[in-house]
Amino acid sequence: xxxxxxxxxxxxxxxxxxxxxxxxxxxxxxxxxxxxxxxxxxxxxxxxxxxxxxxxxxxxxxxxxxxxxxxxxxxxxxxxxxxxxxxxxxxxxxxxxxxxxxxxxxxxxxxxxxxxxxxxxxxxxxxxxxxxxxxxxxxxxxxxxxxxxxxxxxxxxxxxxxxxxxxxxxxxxxxxxxxxxxxxxxxxxxxxxxxxxxxxxxxxxxxxxxxxxxxxxxxxxxxxxxxxxxxxxxxxxxxxxxxxxxxxxxxxxxxxxxxxxxxxxxxxxxxxxxxxxxxxxxxxxxxxxxxxxxxxxxxxxxxxxxxxxxxxxxxxxxxxxxxxxxxxxxxxxxxxxxxxxxxxxxxxxxxxxxxxxxxxxxxxxxxxxxxxxxxxxxxxxxxxxxxxxxxxxxxxxxxxxxxxxxxxxxxxxxxxxxxxxxxxxxxxxxxxxxxxxxxxxxxxxxxxxxxxxxxxxxxxxxxxxxxxxxxxxxxxxxxxxxxxxxxxxxxxxxxxxx
Numbered sequence: 001x002x003x004x005x006x007x008x009x010x011x012x013x014x015x016x017x018x019x020x021x022x023x024x025x026x027x028x029x030x031x032x033x034x035x036x037x038x039x040x041x042x043x044x045x046x047x048x049x050x051x052x053x054x055x056x057x058x059x060x061x062x063x064x065x066x067x068x069x070x071x072x073x074x075x076x077x078x079x080x081x082x083x084x085x086x087x088x089x090x091x092x093x094x095x096x097x098x099x100x101x102x103x104x105x106x107x108x109x110x111x112x113x114x115x116x117x118x119x120x121x122x123x124x125x126x127x128x129x130x131x132x133x134x135x136x137x138x139x140x141x142x143x144x145x146x147x148x149x150x151x152x153x154x155x156x157x158x159x160x161x162x163x164x165x166x167x168x169x170x171x172x173x174x175x176x177x178x179x180x181x182x183x184x185x186x187x188x189x190x191x192x193x194x195x196x197x198x199x200x201x202x203x204x205x206x207x208x209x210x211x212x213x214x215x216x217x218x219x220x221x222x223x224x225x226x227x228x229x230x231x232x233x234x235x236x237x238x239x240x241x242x243x244x245x246x247x248x249x250x251x252x253x254x255x256x257x258x259x260x261x262x263x264x265x266x267x268x269x270x271x272x273x274x275x276x277x278x279x280x281x282x283x284x285x286x287x288x289x290x291x292x293x294x295x296x297x298x299x300x301x302x303x304x305x306x307x308x309x310x311x312x313x314x315x316x317x318x319x320x321x322x323x324x325x326x327x328x329x330x331x332x333x334x335x336x337x338x339x340x341x342x343x344x345x346x347x348x349x350x351x352x353x354x355x356x357x358x359x360x361x362x363x364x365x366x367x368x369x370x371x372x373x374x375x376x377x378x379x380x381x382x383x384x385x386x387x388x389x390x391x392x393x394x395x396x397x398x399x400x401x402x403x404x405x406x407x408x409x410x411x412x413x414x415x416x417x418x419x420x421x422x423x424x425x426x427x428x429x430x431x432x433x434x435x436x437x438x439x440x441x442x443x444x445x446x447x448x449x450x451x452x453x454x455x456x457x458x459x460x461x462x463x464x465x466x467x468x469x470x471x472x473x474x475x476x477x478x479x480x481x482x483x484x485x486x487x488x489x490x491x492x493x494x495x496x497x498x
Contacts, residue, residue, distance in 0.1 A: 002103070006095070007032040007059070008044035012088050019092045022114045023420065024099055040102070044095060050074075052087055056094040058102070066098040070142075077129065086142065093144050108420045111144025116412050118145075118422075120441060122157050132158075152408060152424075159409050160437050165230070165444055167460040171496070173230045174222065174445045175438055176258075178211075178250070180236040181451030181472055184274050185308050194237050195474060203474035207451065208246060210481040212253055214449050219257035221489045222447070225496045229258050230444060231265040231435035237451070238271035244279040251287040265434040267291040267332075274311035276319040281326045291433060293363075294320050295334035299353040300346050303339050313353065320357050330431050333359040337393040338367030338418040341383045347393045351400040361427035362406055364397045366390060368414035387419035394421055401426045410436050445495065447488070451477045455488055457495050466491065 004027055006013065017029045030036040041059040046052070051074050057065035073086045092112045100107050110118065121143075125135045132154055139145040139153070165173055182204065183194040197204070222229065232254065239247070254260070268284055270276050270292045284292060296316040298304060304311065323331055333354055337347055354362065367384065385393070401407075406426035410433075413422045425436055438444045439456075442465055448455040452472035458465050468488055471477045477484075 003028045003038040004040045005030050005032045005038040006042050009046050015088045016092050052090050054090045054094040056098045064101050066094045068094045089142050109146040109149045113143050119157050156408050163434050163437050170444045170460045173228045174447050175231040177448050177453050178234045179450035179453040180239040182241045183238045185310050197241050206478045207474045210478045214485050215253045216257050217485050221492050228262050233435040234268045238275050240270045240275040240280050244283045248283045269293045271295050273315035273319040285326050291330040293332040297336045299350040330360045332361040334363045336365045338390045360431040363425045365423045366417050366421045368417040390419040410440050412440050
């Protein structure tokens with residue numbers, strides 16, 4: 001751990017420290033006023049007399065320094081809030097570059113961007129009136145984003161925007177997310193609503209009754225307001241942990257109480273191979289589900305055992321083949337790179353098996369160490385690959401997706417993601433999950449139903465949002481369903497009532 005004292009404008013210190021903590025976790029940052037004895041003392045000069053000029057340098061004999069000058073911010077395209085934000089960005093980039101020079105580390109390919117949705121920044125800049133070339137320039141010069149990531153980001157947002165509703169259309173549209181918070185077992189990297197069904201089976205009947213109630217009552221307000229249901233996504237947990245009869249019940253209720261005639265996308269996560277059966281797939285097919293997801297995460301049996309998934313690689317391939325036989329023409333697969341004990345050869349093996357199956361989309365997750373996961377609690381016992389190895393793995397996935405004619409269509413990042421990298425959804429043309437795009441970019445209200453679901457109420461005037469969270473734990477969901485549903489209905493009415 002390297003300890004650093006910063007001498008800088010105190011009004012920007014907390015923002016700068018927060019970013020550096022993410023980018024350089026091995027560096028302990030302090031303000032000079034904290035009176036901490038540090039190995040390094042960095043002085044940061046900020047001059048705003050003619051634009052923005054930042055100079056960062058070490059106190060003492062070290063000759064390293066970093067300077068950034070910005071006159072572009074003086075353009076009449078910007079206001080005073082933009083100027084203040086740009087000051088923070090310039091300070092972050094200058095200090096980050098200086099520290100990387102000193103430590104001999106490569107800059108993150110995402111520069112100083114640490115948020116979950118870098119694409120939202122690019123969409124925002126486009127809507128400020130900048131063209132794609134200008135957005136590319138700002139990503140490079142202001143945020144320090146490498147060309148590979150800028151190209152990825154800009155290609156994705158061009159595709160995403162073809163699926164966006166206009167602000168006027170979004171005033172009358174909603175998407176639905178329905179969460180089934182049960183799984184066969186809980187994977188050790190998981191922080192989602194995923195309660196092992198064997199242990200929590202006793203809650204299932206009352207959970208389904210509560211879910212019936214929530215679907216019925218929320219559907220009434222959707223119908224009364226004349227809202228169009230645009231997309232539906234059923235996730236969890238693992239929805240196919242339900243029996244075929246229980247799945248049929250949930251889907252029948254959605255179709256009974258909601259008008260789905262204008263639905264653009266309906267996805268059900270079939271998820272884990274050990275929950276998939278012919279009867280369940282036939283229910284999904286009969287109910288008109290167009291897109292399902294079969295998620296191996298890895299095609300290496302040893303890793304499956306390490307992460308707590310109780311199915312085999314052969315079960316994955318058999319489930320996928322069965323879904324094709326039944327007639328599913330849009331099947332997604334998920335994989336995770338950076339799993340404990342896996343190297344580049346393991347990732348290649350997984351991708352070659354996936355290539356043989358030829359899915360219609362592939363979501364590539366980079367391992368993120370989540371606070372609520374068992375992996376976080378036993379991190380010292382897990383052999384995770386280095387950032388450089390993870391970067392090589394990600395490059396190989398891009399090579400393989402090209403061979404499968406899959407193009408990137410949405411992306412996001414996570415806190416504590418390995419290598420400070422990203423998760424990417426790839427799909428064949430026309431096989432994208434529209435729900436994923438709208439949910440990630442927060443362009444349309446998403447109504448959350450079921451355990452652990454999140455309702456995102458979007459104000460289309462400025463794309464601000466309000467979140468309402470359903471309890472994850474089935475017992476709490478059951479006990480609080482009426483109170484939570486009433487609050488949700490009230491908020492939906494408040495947002496959409498004309």
